Amino acid sequence: MDQASMAGTNVFSTNQPSLSVITVINNLTFVETSRDDIDSQALWPKQIIYQDEMLIVFNDIRPAAPHHFLIVPKEHISDAKVLVPSQKPLVEHMISTAHKMLTDNLGSTDNARLGFHWPPFHTVSHLHLHAIAPATDMGFMSKMMFKENSWWFVSPDYVLTRLSAEEAPSQ
């Protein structure tokens, strides 16, 4: 990918069926940080701290607290609002992976902030779960940006409940 297309930051606006993991990482880290320096993009694979067939996990390049994981599906899904009931297992896997990252690194999931951006208040059109801890270490701006169940940031439970409601037969 050349500099010009990176600068466009709109790689995810088209509905591509699959995107390479590296493109996902580059765009998340690049867009979310407004980072000018993209020369080091070859370094991003080293930042992958966990991956399996469904998702990758890496550290947010601009952490809101000492631990700040991004859990990202390999499949392209633009945001949490477009999720459908058949994708509930993926969402559950993202959440359990977030819990595992927190438990492995902090010993528990207490005092963590987990959530998804909610459209139209998202900067990157590729689904990702934020897992931030300790939540009490978050600064004022981070607390606003990742404010639980606000118009712009929703909890995993909110997303799961919504998917379960869609799944239920209509009365």
Ligand SMILES: [Zn+2]
């Ligand atoms: Zn984000």
